[in-house]
Amino acid sequence: MTAITPSPAAAVPAGELPVAPGALHAPVIDWFEEHARDLPWRRPEAGPWGVMVSEFMLQQTPVVRVLPVYEQWLARWPRPADLAADAPGEAVRAWGRLGYPRRALRLHGAAVAITERHGGDVPRDHAALLALPGIGEYTAAAVASFAYGQRHAVLDTNVRRVFARAVTGAEYPPNATTAAERRLARALLPADEPTAAAWAAASMELGALVCTAKSPSCERCPIEGRCAWRLAGKPAHDGPARRGQTYAGTDRQVRGRLLAVLRDAPGAVPQSALDAVWHDPVQRARALDGLVADGLVEPLPGPTYRLPLT
Ligand code: SF4
Structure with a gap:
Protein backbone atom coordinates (compact mmCIF):
# COMPACT_ATOMS: atom_id res chain seq x y z
CA MET A 1 0.00 0.00 0.00
CA THR A 2 1.36 3.42 -0.88
CA ALA A 3 0.60 6.35 1.37
CA ILE A 4 0.55 9.87 0.05
CA THR A 5 0.15 13.35 1.38
CA PRO A 6 -3.03 15.40 1.19
CA SER A 7 -4.03 17.22 -1.94
CA PRO A 8 -6.11 20.38 -1.56
CA ALA A 9 -8.36 19.17 -4.34
CA ALA A 10 -9.45 16.24 -2.20
CA ALA A 11 -11.57 18.37 0.13
CA VAL A 12 -14.57 19.01 -2.13
CA PRO A 13 -17.72 19.41 0.01
CA ALA A 14 -20.07 16.48 -0.36
CA GLY A 15 -22.95 18.78 -1.19
CA GLU A 16 -21.23 20.05 -4.30
CA LEU A 17 -20.65 16.82 -6.14
CA PRO A 18 -19.63 17.39 -9.77
CA VAL A 19 -21.42 14.21 -10.78
CA ALA A 20 -24.79 12.76 -9.82
CA PRO A 21 -24.07 9.70 -7.64
CA GLY A 22 -26.73 7.73 -9.44
CA ALA A 23 -24.85 8.15 -12.71
CA LEU A 24 -21.96 6.15 -11.26
CA HIS A 25 -23.81 3.36 -9.50
CA ALA A 26 -25.27 1.36 -12.36
CA PRO A 27 -22.15 1.34 -14.60
CA VAL A 28 -19.85 0.33 -11.76
CA ILE A 29 -22.19 -2.32 -10.38
CA ASP A 30 -22.86 -3.72 -13.86
CA TRP A 31 -19.11 -3.86 -14.49
CA PHE A 32 -18.62 -5.66 -11.18
CA GLU A 33 -21.23 -8.27 -12.02
CA GLU A 34 -19.33 -9.07 -15.19
CA HIS A 35 -15.73 -8.75 -14.02
CA ALA A 36 -15.59 -9.44 -10.28
CA ARG A 37 -12.99 -11.97 -9.25
CA ASP A 38 -14.29 -15.24 -7.89
CA LEU A 39 -12.74 -14.99 -4.43
CA PRO A 40 -13.54 -17.49 -1.67
CA TRP A 41 -14.72 -14.86 0.80
CA ARG A 42 -17.30 -13.69 -1.73
CA ARG A 43 -18.95 -17.09 -1.96
CA PRO A 44 -22.04 -17.74 0.15
CA GLU A 45 -20.34 -20.52 2.09
CA ALA A 46 -17.75 -18.06 3.46
CA GLY A 47 -20.34 -16.61 5.80
CA PRO A 48 -19.72 -13.62 8.08
CA TRP A 49 -16.70 -15.28 9.73
CA GLY A 50 -15.03 -15.86 6.37
CA VAL A 51 -15.69 -12.25 5.42
CA MET A 52 -14.23 -11.04 8.71
CA VAL A 53 -11.11 -13.19 8.38
CA SER A 54 -10.57 -11.98 4.81
CA GLU A 55 -10.94 -8.34 5.82
CA PHE A 56 -8.31 -8.67 8.53
CA MET A 57 -5.93 -10.34 6.09
CA LEU A 58 -6.56 -8.05 3.12
CA GLN A 59 -6.08 -4.76 4.91
CA GLN A 60 -2.36 -4.62 4.22
CA THR A 61 -1.68 -7.71 2.10
CA PRO A 62 -2.45 -8.41 -1.59
CA VAL A 63 -5.10 -10.96 -2.54
CA VAL A 64 -2.64 -13.40 -4.08
CA ARG A 65 -0.74 -13.75 -0.81
CA VAL A 66 -3.88 -13.90 1.29
CA LEU A 67 -5.58 -16.72 -0.66
CA PRO A 68 -3.59 -19.75 0.62
CA VAL A 69 -3.46 -18.52 4.20
CA TYR A 70 -7.17 -17.76 4.17
CA GLU A 71 -8.01 -21.27 2.95
CA GLN A 72 -5.82 -22.89 5.61
CA TRP A 73 -7.19 -20.61 8.32
CA LEU A 74 -10.83 -21.39 7.56
CA ALA A 75 -10.11 -25.11 7.27
CA ARG A 76 -8.49 -25.09 10.70
CA TRP A 77 -10.81 -22.62 12.41
CA PRO A 78 -14.16 -22.73 10.58
CA ARG A 79 -15.92 -20.84 13.38
CA PRO A 80 -14.82 -18.05 15.72
CA ALA A 81 -15.10 -20.44 18.69
CA ASP A 82 -12.55 -22.77 17.09
CA LEU A 83 -9.99 -20.00 16.92
CA ALA A 84 -10.89 -18.72 20.37
CA ALA A 85 -10.18 -22.16 21.84
CA ASP A 86 -6.64 -22.15 20.47
CA ALA A 87 -3.66 -20.19 21.81
CA PRO A 88 -3.07 -16.74 20.32
CA GLY A 89 0.41 -17.93 19.39
CA GLU A 90 -1.18 -20.45 17.03
CA ALA A 91 -2.91 -17.59 15.23
CA VAL A 92 0.45 -15.83 14.91
CA ARG A 93 1.99 -19.07 13.59
CA ALA A 94 -0.78 -19.60 11.05
CA TRP A 95 -0.53 -15.96 9.94
CA GLY A 96 2.73 -16.96 8.30
CA ARG A 97 4.27 -14.30 6.10
CA LEU A 98 1.21 -12.10 5.61
CA GLY A 99 2.99 -9.30 7.48
CA TYR A 100 1.79 -6.96 10.22
CA PRO A 101 1.21 -9.97 12.53
CA ARG A 102 -0.52 -7.96 15.22
CA ARG A 103 -3.54 -8.47 13.00
CA ALA A 104 -3.41 -12.17 13.95
CA LEU A 105 -3.61 -11.32 17.63
CA ARG A 106 -6.43 -8.86 17.01
CA LEU A 107 -8.38 -11.44 15.01
CA HIS A 108 -7.89 -13.95 17.81
CA GLY A 109 -9.09 -11.36 20.34
CA ALA A 110 -12.15 -10.66 18.20
CA ALA A 111 -12.91 -14.39 17.99
CA VAL A 112 -12.73 -14.68 21.79
CA ALA A 113 -15.11 -11.72 22.21
CA ILE A 114 -17.52 -13.09 19.58
CA THR A 115 -17.56 -16.40 21.42
CA GLU A 116 -18.07 -14.85 24.84
CA ARG A 117 -20.50 -12.05 23.95
CA HIS A 118 -22.35 -13.27 20.88
CA GLY A 119 -22.63 -17.03 21.27
CA GLY A 120 -20.01 -17.61 18.59
CA ASP A 121 -21.83 -15.76 15.79
CA VAL A 122 -20.28 -12.71 14.17
CA PRO A 123 -22.67 -9.91 15.19
CA ARG A 124 -24.83 -8.34 12.54
CA ASP A 125 -25.18 -4.97 14.22
CA HIS A 126 -22.61 -2.38 13.16
CA ALA A 127 -22.22 -0.97 16.68
CA ALA A 128 -21.67 -4.47 18.09
CA LEU A 129 -19.06 -5.12 15.42
CA LEU A 130 -17.31 -1.87 16.23
CA ALA A 131 -17.31 -2.78 19.92
CA LEU A 132 -15.29 -5.94 19.29
CA PRO A 133 -11.59 -5.65 20.16
CA GLY A 134 -9.37 -5.12 17.18
CA ILE A 135 -12.22 -4.01 14.89
CA GLY A 136 -12.01 -0.49 13.55
CA GLU A 137 -14.35 1.64 11.53
CA TYR A 138 -13.32 0.11 8.23
CA THR A 139 -13.64 -3.54 9.26
CA ALA A 140 -16.99 -3.02 10.98
CA ALA A 141 -18.40 -1.34 7.87
CA ALA A 142 -16.90 -3.96 5.55
CA VAL A 143 -18.32 -6.91 7.51
CA ALA A 144 -21.73 -5.27 7.91
CA SER A 145 -21.82 -4.51 4.19
CA PHE A 146 -20.22 -7.59 2.62
CA ALA A 147 -21.52 -10.21 5.05
CA TYR A 148 -24.91 -8.77 5.94
CA GLY A 149 -25.74 -6.56 2.95
CA GLN A 150 -26.13 -3.39 4.98
CA ARG A 151 -25.70 0.22 3.87
CA HIS A 152 -22.34 1.56 5.01
CA ALA A 153 -19.57 3.61 3.46
CA VAL A 154 -16.63 1.21 3.13
CA LEU A 155 -13.56 3.32 2.57
CA ASP A 156 -10.42 1.38 1.82
CA THR A 157 -7.41 2.56 -0.18
CA ASN A 158 -8.90 1.42 -3.47
CA VAL A 159 -12.26 3.08 -2.93
CA ARG A 160 -10.63 6.30 -1.77
CA ARG A 161 -8.53 6.40 -4.94
CA VAL A 162 -11.55 5.83 -7.20
CA PHE A 163 -13.51 8.57 -5.44
CA ALA A 164 -10.56 10.96 -5.53
CA ARG A 165 -10.19 10.52 -9.27
CA ALA A 166 -13.75 10.03 -10.46
CA VAL A 167 -15.44 12.62 -8.26
CA THR A 168 -12.90 14.97 -6.73
CA GLY A 169 -10.64 15.16 -9.77
CA ALA A 170 -7.44 14.47 -7.85
CA GLU A 171 -5.01 11.75 -8.83
CA TYR A 172 -4.60 10.53 -5.25
CA PRO A 173 -6.56 10.77 -2.01
CA PRO A 174 -5.05 12.29 1.12
CA ASN A 175 -2.56 10.37 3.20
CA ALA A 176 -5.03 9.50 5.94
CA THR A 177 -8.80 9.33 5.58
CA THR A 178 -10.36 12.77 6.10
CA ALA A 179 -13.78 13.93 7.25
CA ALA A 180 -14.34 15.30 3.73
CA GLU A 181 -13.76 11.85 2.26
CA ARG A 182 -16.21 10.29 4.70
CA ARG A 183 -18.84 12.90 3.79
CA LEU A 184 -18.21 12.25 0.13
CA ALA A 185 -18.49 8.48 0.59
CA ARG A 186 -21.81 8.89 2.45
CA ALA A 187 -23.10 11.26 -0.23
CA LEU A 188 -22.25 8.67 -2.88
CA LEU A 189 -24.00 5.79 -1.09
CA PRO A 190 -27.06 4.42 -2.89
CA ALA A 191 -30.24 4.79 -0.85
CA ASP A 192 -31.27 1.16 -0.57
CA GLU A 193 -29.29 -1.50 1.24
CA PRO A 194 -28.74 -4.07 -1.53
CA THR A 195 -27.53 -1.44 -4.00
CA ALA A 196 -25.35 0.19 -1.34
CA ALA A 197 -23.72 -3.15 -0.52
CA ALA A 198 -23.17 -3.86 -4.22
CA TRP A 199 -21.72 -0.38 -4.71
CA ALA A 200 -19.26 -0.89 -1.83
CA ALA A 201 -17.95 -4.13 -3.30
CA ALA A 202 -17.98 -2.85 -6.88
CA SER A 203 -16.16 0.43 -6.26
CA MET A 204 -13.52 -1.43 -4.27
CA GLU A 205 -13.00 -3.95 -7.06
CA LEU A 206 -12.79 -1.15 -9.64
CA GLY A 207 -9.93 0.38 -7.67
CA ALA A 208 -8.18 -2.96 -7.32
CA LEU A 209 -8.44 -4.04 -10.96
CA VAL A 210 -8.86 -0.95 -13.16
CA CYS A 211 -8.24 2.31 -11.32
CA THR A 212 -4.92 1.14 -9.93
CA ALA A 213 -2.50 3.45 -8.15
CA LYS A 214 0.26 3.55 -10.75
CA SER A 215 -1.41 2.88 -14.09
CA PRO A 216 -5.20 3.16 -14.24
CA SER A 217 -6.72 1.42 -17.26
CA CYS A 218 -9.18 4.16 -18.12
CA GLU A 219 -10.01 2.62 -21.48
CA ARG A 220 -11.53 -0.34 -19.58
CA CYS A 221 -13.30 1.78 -16.99
CA PRO A 222 -17.12 1.82 -16.91
CA ILE A 223 -17.17 5.47 -15.76
CA GLU A 224 -14.49 6.73 -18.11
CA GLY A 225 -16.83 9.32 -19.60
CA ARG A 226 -17.77 10.74 -16.18
CA CYS A 227 -14.43 10.66 -14.38
CA ALA A 228 -13.50 14.16 -13.18
CA TRP A 229 -9.76 13.51 -13.19
CA ARG A 230 -9.79 12.03 -16.69
CA LEU A 231 -12.06 14.78 -18.05
CA ALA A 232 -9.67 17.36 -16.60
CA GLY A 233 -6.82 15.85 -18.61
CA LYS A 234 -5.35 13.82 -15.75
CA PRO A 235 -3.56 16.67 -13.97
CA ALA A 236 -0.42 15.52 -12.20
CA HIS A 237 -0.41 15.13 -8.44
CA ASP A 238 0.51 18.57 -7.13
CA GLY A 239 0.92 17.77 -3.45
CA PRO A 240 4.14 16.89 -1.67
CA ALA A 241 6.06 13.86 -2.91
CA ARG A 242 4.40 10.48 -2.38
CA ARG A 243 5.80 8.44 0.40
CA GLY A 244 6.93 4.95 -0.52
CA GLN A 245 7.25 2.05 1.88
CA THR A 246 10.64 0.53 2.50
CA TYR A 247 11.22 -2.86 4.05
CA ALA A 248 14.87 -3.88 3.61
CA GLY A 249 16.91 -2.98 6.65
CA THR A 250 13.97 -1.83 8.75
S1 SF4 B 1 -11.48 6.82 -15.82
FE1 SF4 B 1 -9.47 6.13 -15.16
S2 SF4 B 1 -8.93 7.44 -13.44
FE2 SF4 B 1 -11.12 7.65 -13.76
S3 SF4 B 1 -12.07 6.20 -12.35
FE3 SF4 B 1 -11.81 5.15 -14.34
S4 SF4 B 1 -9.82 4.13 -14.23
FE4 SF4 B 1 -9.91 5.64 -12.58
Missing part, protein backbone atom coordinates in the same frame (compact mmCIF):
# COMPACT_ATOMS: atom_id res chain seq x y z
CA ASP A 251 12.92 -3.09 12.16
CA ARG A 252 9.95 -4.65 10.36
CA GLN A 253 12.30 -6.87 8.44
CA VAL A 254 14.13 -7.88 11.63
CA ARG A 255 10.83 -8.59 13.39
CA GLY A 256 9.79 -10.74 10.43
CA ARG A 257 12.95 -12.80 10.64
CA LEU A 258 12.67 -13.27 14.39
CA LEU A 259 9.04 -14.35 14.10
CA ALA A 260 9.89 -16.78 11.29
CA VAL A 261 12.27 -18.63 13.64
CA LEU A 262 9.61 -18.79 16.34
CA ARG A 263 6.88 -19.89 13.91
CA ASP A 264 9.02 -22.74 12.62
CA ALA A 265 9.93 -24.02 16.08
CA PRO A 266 7.57 -26.42 17.86
CA GLY A 267 8.32 -24.85 21.25
CA ALA A 268 10.58 -22.29 22.88
CA VAL A 269 13.79 -21.25 21.12
CA PRO A 270 17.02 -20.11 22.77
CA GLN A 271 18.32 -16.57 22.46
CA SER A 272 21.20 -17.85 20.33
CA ALA A 273 18.80 -18.99 17.59
CA LEU A 274 17.35 -15.49 17.42
CA ASP A 275 20.76 -13.83 17.51
CA ALA A 276 21.63 -15.62 14.27
CA VAL A 277 18.97 -13.85 12.18
CA TRP A 278 20.39 -10.31 12.16
CA HIS A 279 23.87 -8.86 12.38
CA ASP A 280 23.15 -5.66 14.31
CA PRO A 281 22.64 -6.51 18.01
CA VAL A 282 21.10 -3.14 18.87
CA GLN A 283 18.48 -3.33 16.12
CA ARG A 284 17.88 -7.01 16.85
CA ALA A 285 17.26 -6.32 20.55
CA ARG A 286 14.95 -3.43 19.69
CA ALA A 287 12.94 -5.59 17.32
CA LEU A 288 12.65 -8.41 19.85
CA ASP A 289 11.63 -5.99 22.61
CA GLY A 290 8.96 -4.65 20.27
CA LEU A 291 7.60 -8.13 19.58
CA VAL A 292 7.42 -8.84 23.32
CA ALA A 293 5.75 -5.49 24.00
CA ASP A 294 3.19 -6.22 21.28
CA GLY A 295 2.34 -9.58 22.85
CA LEU A 296 3.58 -11.48 19.80
CA VAL A 297 6.44 -13.17 21.66
CA GLU A 298 6.61 -14.49 25.20
CA PRO A 299 9.96 -14.28 27.03
CA LEU A 300 10.88 -17.21 29.29
CA PRO A 301 13.78 -17.91 31.64
CA GLY A 302 17.02 -18.93 29.98
CA PRO A 303 16.45 -16.69 28.13
CA THR A 304 14.23 -18.52 25.67
CA TYR A 305 11.25 -17.26 23.67
CA ARG A 306 8.05 -18.69 22.22
CA LEU A 307 4.82 -17.61 20.59
CA PRO A 308 2.21 -16.61 23.21
CA LEU A 309 0.10 -19.33 24.83
CA THR A 310 -2.37 -16.95 26.46
Whole structure:
Protein backbone atom coordinates (compact mmCIF):
# COMPACT_ATOMS: atom_id res chain seq x y z
CA MET A 1 0.00 0.00 0.00
CA THR A 2 1.36 3.42 -0.88
CA ALA A 3 0.60 6.35 1.37
CA ILE A 4 0.55 9.87 0.05
CA THR A 5 0.15 13.35 1.38
CA PRO A 6 -3.03 15.40 1.19
CA SER A 7 -4.03 17.22 -1.94
CA PRO A 8 -6.11 20.38 -1.56
CA ALA A 9 -8.36 19.17 -4.34
CA ALA A 10 -9.45 16.24 -2.20
CA ALA A 11 -11.57 18.37 0.13
CA VAL A 12 -14.57 19.01 -2.13
CA PRO A 13 -17.72 19.41 0.01
CA ALA A 14 -20.07 16.48 -0.36
CA GLY A 15 -22.95 18.78 -1.19
CA GLU A 16 -21.23 20.05 -4.30
CA LEU A 17 -20.65 16.82 -6.14
CA PRO A 18 -19.63 17.39 -9.77
CA VAL A 19 -21.42 14.21 -10.78
CA ALA A 20 -24.79 12.76 -9.82
CA PRO A 21 -24.07 9.70 -7.64
CA GLY A 22 -26.73 7.73 -9.44
CA ALA A 23 -24.85 8.15 -12.71
CA LEU A 24 -21.96 6.15 -11.26
CA HIS A 25 -23.81 3.36 -9.50
CA ALA A 26 -25.27 1.36 -12.36
CA PRO A 27 -22.15 1.34 -14.60
CA VAL A 28 -19.85 0.33 -11.76
CA ILE A 29 -22.19 -2.32 -10.38
CA ASP A 30 -22.86 -3.72 -13.86
CA TRP A 31 -19.11 -3.86 -14.49
CA PHE A 32 -18.62 -5.66 -11.18
CA GLU A 33 -21.23 -8.27 -12.02
CA GLU A 34 -19.33 -9.07 -15.19
CA HIS A 35 -15.73 -8.75 -14.02
CA ALA A 36 -15.59 -9.44 -10.28
CA ARG A 37 -12.99 -11.97 -9.25
CA ASP A 38 -14.29 -15.24 -7.89
CA LEU A 39 -12.74 -14.99 -4.43
CA PRO A 40 -13.54 -17.49 -1.67
CA TRP A 41 -14.72 -14.86 0.80
CA ARG A 42 -17.30 -13.69 -1.73
CA ARG A 43 -18.95 -17.09 -1.96
CA PRO A 44 -22.04 -17.74 0.15
CA GLU A 45 -20.34 -20.52 2.09
CA ALA A 46 -17.75 -18.06 3.46
CA GLY A 47 -20.34 -16.61 5.80
CA PRO A 48 -19.72 -13.62 8.08
CA TRP A 49 -16.70 -15.28 9.73
CA GLY A 50 -15.03 -15.86 6.37
CA VAL A 51 -15.69 -12.25 5.42
CA MET A 52 -14.23 -11.04 8.71
CA VAL A 53 -11.11 -13.19 8.38
CA SER A 54 -10.57 -11.98 4.81
CA GLU A 55 -10.94 -8.34 5.82
CA PHE A 56 -8.31 -8.67 8.53
CA MET A 57 -5.93 -10.34 6.09
CA LEU A 58 -6.56 -8.05 3.12
CA GLN A 59 -6.08 -4.76 4.91
CA GLN A 60 -2.36 -4.62 4.22
CA THR A 61 -1.68 -7.71 2.10
CA PRO A 62 -2.45 -8.41 -1.59
CA VAL A 63 -5.10 -10.96 -2.54
CA VAL A 64 -2.64 -13.40 -4.08
CA ARG A 65 -0.74 -13.75 -0.81
CA VAL A 66 -3.88 -13.90 1.29
CA LEU A 67 -5.58 -16.72 -0.66
CA PRO A 68 -3.59 -19.75 0.62
CA VAL A 69 -3.46 -18.52 4.20
CA TYR A 70 -7.17 -17.76 4.17
CA GLU A 71 -8.01 -21.27 2.95
CA GLN A 72 -5.82 -22.89 5.61
CA TRP A 73 -7.19 -20.61 8.32
CA LEU A 74 -10.83 -21.39 7.56
CA ALA A 75 -10.11 -25.11 7.27
CA ARG A 76 -8.49 -25.09 10.70
CA TRP A 77 -10.81 -22.62 12.41
CA PRO A 78 -14.16 -22.73 10.58
CA ARG A 79 -15.92 -20.84 13.38
CA PRO A 80 -14.82 -18.05 15.72
CA ALA A 81 -15.10 -20.44 18.69
CA ASP A 82 -12.55 -22.77 17.09
CA LEU A 83 -9.99 -20.00 16.92
CA ALA A 84 -10.89 -18.72 20.37
CA ALA A 85 -10.18 -22.16 21.84
CA ASP A 86 -6.64 -22.15 20.47
CA ALA A 87 -3.66 -20.19 21.81
CA PRO A 88 -3.07 -16.74 20.32
CA GLY A 89 0.41 -17.93 19.39
CA GLU A 90 -1.18 -20.45 17.03
CA ALA A 91 -2.91 -17.59 15.23
CA VAL A 92 0.45 -15.83 14.91
CA ARG A 93 1.99 -19.07 13.59
CA ALA A 94 -0.78 -19.60 11.05
CA TRP A 95 -0.53 -15.96 9.94
CA GLY A 96 2.73 -16.96 8.30
CA ARG A 97 4.27 -14.30 6.10
CA LEU A 98 1.21 -12.10 5.61
CA GLY A 99 2.99 -9.30 7.48
CA TYR A 100 1.79 -6.96 10.22
CA PRO A 101 1.21 -9.97 12.53
CA ARG A 102 -0.52 -7.96 15.22
CA ARG A 103 -3.54 -8.47 13.00
CA ALA A 104 -3.41 -12.17 13.95
CA LEU A 105 -3.61 -11.32 17.63
CA ARG A 106 -6.43 -8.86 17.01
CA LEU A 107 -8.38 -11.44 15.01
CA HIS A 108 -7.89 -13.95 17.81
CA GLY A 109 -9.09 -11.36 20.34
CA ALA A 110 -12.15 -10.66 18.20
CA ALA A 111 -12.91 -14.39 17.99
CA VAL A 112 -12.73 -14.68 21.79
CA ALA A 113 -15.11 -11.72 22.21
CA ILE A 114 -17.52 -13.09 19.58
CA THR A 115 -17.56 -16.40 21.42
CA GLU A 116 -18.07 -14.85 24.84
CA ARG A 117 -20.50 -12.05 23.95
CA HIS A 118 -22.35 -13.27 20.88
CA GLY A 119 -22.63 -17.03 21.27
CA GLY A 120 -20.01 -17.61 18.59
CA ASP A 121 -21.83 -15.76 15.79
CA VAL A 122 -20.28 -12.71 14.17
CA PRO A 123 -22.67 -9.91 15.19
CA ARG A 124 -24.83 -8.34 12.54
CA ASP A 125 -25.18 -4.97 14.22
CA HIS A 126 -22.61 -2.38 13.16
CA ALA A 127 -22.22 -0.97 16.68
CA ALA A 128 -21.67 -4.47 18.09
CA LEU A 129 -19.06 -5.12 15.42
CA LEU A 130 -17.31 -1.87 16.23
CA ALA A 131 -17.31 -2.78 19.92
CA LEU A 132 -15.29 -5.94 19.29
CA PRO A 133 -11.59 -5.65 20.16
CA GLY A 134 -9.37 -5.12 17.18
CA ILE A 135 -12.22 -4.01 14.89
CA GLY A 136 -12.01 -0.49 13.55
CA GLU A 137 -14.35 1.64 11.53
CA TYR A 138 -13.32 0.11 8.23
CA THR A 139 -13.64 -3.54 9.26
CA ALA A 140 -16.99 -3.02 10.98
CA ALA A 141 -18.40 -1.34 7.87
CA ALA A 142 -16.90 -3.96 5.55
CA VAL A 143 -18.32 -6.91 7.51
CA ALA A 144 -21.73 -5.27 7.91
CA SER A 145 -21.82 -4.51 4.19
CA PHE A 146 -20.22 -7.59 2.62
CA ALA A 147 -21.52 -10.21 5.05
CA TYR A 148 -24.91 -8.77 5.94
CA GLY A 149 -25.74 -6.56 2.95
CA GLN A 150 -26.13 -3.39 4.98
CA ARG A 151 -25.70 0.22 3.87
CA HIS A 152 -22.34 1.56 5.01
CA ALA A 153 -19.57 3.61 3.46
CA VAL A 154 -16.63 1.21 3.13
CA LEU A 155 -13.56 3.32 2.57
CA ASP A 156 -10.42 1.38 1.82
CA THR A 157 -7.41 2.56 -0.18
CA ASN A 158 -8.90 1.42 -3.47
CA VAL A 159 -12.26 3.08 -2.93
CA ARG A 160 -10.63 6.30 -1.77
CA ARG A 161 -8.53 6.40 -4.94
CA VAL A 162 -11.55 5.83 -7.20
CA PHE A 163 -13.51 8.57 -5.44
CA ALA A 164 -10.56 10.96 -5.53
CA ARG A 165 -10.19 10.52 -9.27
CA ALA A 166 -13.75 10.03 -10.46
CA VAL A 167 -15.44 12.62 -8.26
CA THR A 168 -12.90 14.97 -6.73
CA GLY A 169 -10.64 15.16 -9.77
CA ALA A 170 -7.44 14.47 -7.85
CA GLU A 171 -5.01 11.75 -8.83
CA TYR A 172 -4.60 10.53 -5.25
CA PRO A 173 -6.56 10.77 -2.01
CA PRO A 174 -5.05 12.29 1.12
CA ASN A 175 -2.56 10.37 3.20
CA ALA A 176 -5.03 9.50 5.94
CA THR A 177 -8.80 9.33 5.58
CA THR A 178 -10.36 12.77 6.10
CA ALA A 179 -13.78 13.93 7.25
CA ALA A 180 -14.34 15.30 3.73
CA GLU A 181 -13.76 11.85 2.26
CA ARG A 182 -16.21 10.29 4.70
CA ARG A 183 -18.84 12.90 3.79
CA LEU A 184 -18.21 12.25 0.13
CA ALA A 185 -18.49 8.48 0.59
CA ARG A 186 -21.81 8.89 2.45
CA ALA A 187 -23.10 11.26 -0.23
CA LEU A 188 -22.25 8.67 -2.88
CA LEU A 189 -24.00 5.79 -1.09
CA PRO A 190 -27.06 4.42 -2.89
CA ALA A 191 -30.24 4.79 -0.85
CA ASP A 192 -31.27 1.16 -0.57
CA GLU A 193 -29.29 -1.50 1.24
CA PRO A 194 -28.74 -4.07 -1.53
CA THR A 195 -27.53 -1.44 -4.00
CA ALA A 196 -25.35 0.19 -1.34
CA ALA A 197 -23.72 -3.15 -0.52
CA ALA A 198 -23.17 -3.86 -4.22
CA TRP A 199 -21.72 -0.38 -4.71
CA ALA A 200 -19.26 -0.89 -1.83
CA ALA A 201 -17.95 -4.13 -3.30
CA ALA A 202 -17.98 -2.85 -6.88
CA SER A 203 -16.16 0.43 -6.26
CA MET A 204 -13.52 -1.43 -4.27
CA GLU A 205 -13.00 -3.95 -7.06
CA LEU A 206 -12.79 -1.15 -9.64
CA GLY A 207 -9.93 0.38 -7.67
CA ALA A 208 -8.18 -2.96 -7.32
CA LEU A 209 -8.44 -4.04 -10.96
CA VAL A 210 -8.86 -0.95 -13.16
CA CYS A 211 -8.24 2.31 -11.32
CA THR A 212 -4.92 1.14 -9.93
CA ALA A 213 -2.50 3.45 -8.15
CA LYS A 214 0.26 3.55 -10.75
CA SER A 215 -1.41 2.88 -14.09
CA PRO A 216 -5.20 3.16 -14.24
CA SER A 217 -6.72 1.42 -17.26
CA CYS A 218 -9.18 4.16 -18.12
CA GLU A 219 -10.01 2.62 -21.48
CA ARG A 220 -11.53 -0.34 -19.58
CA CYS A 221 -13.30 1.78 -16.99
CA PRO A 222 -17.12 1.82 -16.91
CA ILE A 223 -17.17 5.47 -15.76
CA GLU A 224 -14.49 6.73 -18.11
CA GLY A 225 -16.83 9.32 -19.60
CA ARG A 226 -17.77 10.74 -16.18
CA CYS A 227 -14.43 10.66 -14.38
CA ALA A 228 -13.50 14.16 -13.18
CA TRP A 229 -9.76 13.51 -13.19
CA ARG A 230 -9.79 12.03 -16.69
CA LEU A 231 -12.06 14.78 -18.05
CA ALA A 232 -9.67 17.36 -16.60
CA GLY A 233 -6.82 15.85 -18.61
CA LYS A 234 -5.35 13.82 -15.75
CA PRO A 235 -3.56 16.67 -13.97
CA ALA A 236 -0.42 15.52 -12.20
CA HIS A 237 -0.41 15.13 -8.44
CA ASP A 238 0.51 18.57 -7.13
CA GLY A 239 0.92 17.77 -3.45
CA PRO A 240 4.14 16.89 -1.67
CA ALA A 241 6.06 13.86 -2.91
CA ARG A 242 4.40 10.48 -2.38
CA ARG A 243 5.80 8.44 0.40
CA GLY A 244 6.93 4.95 -0.52
CA GLN A 245 7.25 2.05 1.88
CA THR A 246 10.64 0.53 2.50
CA TYR A 247 11.22 -2.86 4.05
CA ALA A 248 14.87 -3.88 3.61
CA GLY A 249 16.91 -2.98 6.65
CA THR A 250 13.97 -1.83 8.75
CA ASP A 251 12.92 -3.09 12.16
CA ARG A 252 9.95 -4.65 10.36
CA GLN A 253 12.30 -6.87 8.44
CA VAL A 254 14.13 -7.88 11.63
CA ARG A 255 10.83 -8.59 13.39
CA GLY A 256 9.79 -10.74 10.43
CA ARG A 257 12.95 -12.80 10.64
CA LEU A 258 12.67 -13.27 14.39
CA LEU A 259 9.04 -14.35 14.10
CA ALA A 260 9.89 -16.78 11.29
CA VAL A 261 12.27 -18.63 13.64
CA LEU A 262 9.61 -18.79 16.34
CA ARG A 263 6.88 -19.89 13.91
CA ASP A 264 9.02 -22.74 12.62
CA ALA A 265 9.93 -24.02 16.08
CA PRO A 266 7.57 -26.42 17.86
CA GLY A 267 8.32 -24.85 21.25
CA ALA A 268 10.58 -22.29 22.88
CA VAL A 269 13.79 -21.25 21.12
CA PRO A 270 17.02 -20.11 22.77
CA GLN A 271 18.32 -16.57 22.46
CA SER A 272 21.20 -17.85 20.33
CA ALA A 273 18.80 -18.99 17.59
CA LEU A 274 17.35 -15.49 17.42
CA ASP A 275 20.76 -13.83 17.51
CA ALA A 276 21.63 -15.62 14.27
CA VAL A 277 18.97 -13.85 12.18
CA TRP A 278 20.39 -10.31 12.16
CA HIS A 279 23.87 -8.86 12.38
CA ASP A 280 23.15 -5.66 14.31
CA PRO A 281 22.64 -6.51 18.01
CA VAL A 282 21.10 -3.14 18.87
CA GLN A 283 18.48 -3.33 16.12
CA ARG A 284 17.88 -7.01 16.85
CA ALA A 285 17.26 -6.32 20.55
CA ARG A 286 14.95 -3.43 19.69
CA ALA A 287 12.94 -5.59 17.32
CA LEU A 288 12.65 -8.41 19.85
CA ASP A 289 11.63 -5.99 22.61
CA GLY A 290 8.96 -4.65 20.27
CA LEU A 291 7.60 -8.13 19.58
CA VAL A 292 7.42 -8.84 23.32
CA ALA A 293 5.75 -5.49 24.00
CA ASP A 294 3.19 -6.22 21.28
CA GLY A 295 2.34 -9.58 22.85
CA LEU A 296 3.58 -11.48 19.80
CA VAL A 297 6.44 -13.17 21.66
CA GLU A 298 6.61 -14.49 25.20
CA PRO A 299 9.96 -14.28 27.03
CA LEU A 300 10.88 -17.21 29.29
CA PRO A 301 13.78 -17.91 31.64
CA GLY A 302 17.02 -18.93 29.98
CA PRO A 303 16.45 -16.69 28.13
CA THR A 304 14.23 -18.52 25.67
CA TYR A 305 11.25 -17.26 23.67
CA ARG A 306 8.05 -18.69 22.22
CA LEU A 307 4.82 -17.61 20.59
CA PRO A 308 2.21 -16.61 23.21
CA LEU A 309 0.10 -19.33 24.83
CA THR A 310 -2.37 -16.95 26.46
S1 SF4 B 1 -11.48 6.82 -15.82
FE1 SF4 B 1 -9.47 6.13 -15.16
S2 SF4 B 1 -8.93 7.44 -13.44
FE2 SF4 B 1 -11.12 7.65 -13.76
S3 SF4 B 1 -12.07 6.20 -12.35
FE3 SF4 B 1 -11.81 5.15 -14.34
S4 SF4 B 1 -9.82 4.13 -14.23
FE4 SF4 B 1 -9.91 5.64 -12.58
